[in-house]
Amino acid sequence: MDYRGLGALDKKYVWHPFTQMKEWTEGATLVIEEGLGCFIKDTRGRWYLDGVSSLWVNIFGHRKKEIDEAVKRQLDRIAHSTLLGLANEPSVLLAEKLVRLLRESFKGEKRHQLTKVFYSDNGSTAVEVALKMAFQYWIHKGITGRNTFVSLNRAYHGDTIGAVSAGGIEIFHGTFRHLLFKTFKAPSPYCYRCELGLHRTSCGMDCLHEMEKILTGHATEIAAVVIEPKVQAAGGMITAPEGFLRGVRRLCDKYGVILIADEVATGFGRTGEMFACCTEGVVPDIICLSKGLTGGYLPLAVTVATEEIYNAFLGEYGQLKTFFHGHSYTGNPLGCAAALAVIDLFEKEGTLQQLKPKIEILHEWLKRILRYRHVGDTRGAGLMAAVEIVKNKETREPYPFEDKIGWRIVLDVRGKGVFLRPLGDCIVIMPPLAISPENLTAMLSRTEESIAGITEEERP
C-alpha cells in the first residue's frame, strides 16, 4: 500500500500515544517502513537519523545482525511460553547474565547485591512490580503501615496507575489525581529552575534536606524512595548534580527504607556507564530495567531485587507470602533472546569504551550552544541530553505553551533528515549508542540550524 493509503488508514483507525489526535489527523503522517543502522526510512523513501533511539530504546541501531539472528534462532524454536508454572531457556540464561552484569557493574558493593530477576514487559510494569514488591516486603517483615512512597517532583515512571502515583509531571499526571494513591514528593534536583530558589554554586543541596524532612516525619509510613537515578528523563533530562544520588542512598540507609532505582531510561549505557547508579557508586535495593534491555527490539522488562527482599517472600504455601503479580508475556523468549545478544554485544564491541569520544562531541556542543539567546539551559549525562529553549534568557521565561516551540524546532529538523521528539520546550538528543561520530556531528549541526532558524537567530 502506498504512503497516502497507509496514512489515511492510520488516521482512521489508530489512536496514537501522547498525541492530540485532532491535530494528528489534520497533518501529514510519516509512516516508517524500514530501518538500517541509526537511520529509519519512511514510505516515501526518505531516510532520517533516529535521533531519539525510537523513543530511547535503540542501542546498536536497527537491523543489527547479531540481534536479528538471535531472535530468528529463537523463533525457530518457540516464540512464547509462560513463566507461570514453567521456565524457558532464554529467560533463565538472561537472568543469570543480568545478575552477573549487575555484580560486575556494581563491583565492591556487597551489601545490596541484586540477585533475583522478576520479568515483565515494559518500563511501567517494571516500576509497578517494584512498588508492589517493596510494599509487600514490609508486610512480610511484620512491619505495618508502610503504605506510601517518596518520589520526586517532575518524575516520570510510566503510565500505569502505580507508576503515575509516583510520577510528578503535572501536565501528564494531574488529570488522574483522584485515581492515584498517596506519595510524598521531594524536590527535583532541577538546578536551572530550583524549586527552593537556590543556586547550585552556593546551595548545600538543600533538595536532599527536604527529602530528609519527609523521611524524618514519615519514615514509618514509607515503603521506598523511588527515583530515576542521575537523569529525570521525561521531566526534561533533568540532570542531578554530583552527590545527589549518593545522598539519596545515604538517606534510605539512615531511615531504613528501600531504594528503588528506575533505570528504564538510563540503563544500558545511556549515561556513559552501564547503569546510572554506577556514576556515583550507588547500589539500589531494587532496579527497574527495560527499553535498552532488548536493544530496542522487543518489549521486555525486569525488576531485580536483593536476596534480602526475595527471602522475605519465602514461606509455606498457606502463608500466602507469594508475590501475586504476573503478565501474559512475562519472560518472553524472543525478548530474552534479544537481550542476551545485547549484553554480549556490549562486551564484544566495547560499547561503553567507544562512547567516550561521542560523549565529548555532544557535551562540547551542549556547552557551545549556550551562546544562543534562546537556549536557556543544556544538560545531560552520557548520550542523553536536552536543550531547554526559553523566550527570555535573563528571566528564564518559557515560551507560551501554545507556541509549541519544541515541536516547531523538531519538525524543522525533520526536514533536514533528523527525527527528534521534544519534551515541551526541551529538545531531546538521545541517539543510539552506536551512532558514528560523523552522524552525531551532522545531527547536532542540523539541530543547531533549526534552533537558530526557528528562534530567529543568526548562527554565531
Ligand SMILES: Cc1ncc(COP(=O)(O)O)c(C=O)c1O
Ligand atoms: C524512567 C522511566 N520509567 C518508566 C518508563 C515507562 O516505560 P514504558 O513506556 O516502557 O512503560 C519510562 C518511559 O519513558 C521512563 O523514562
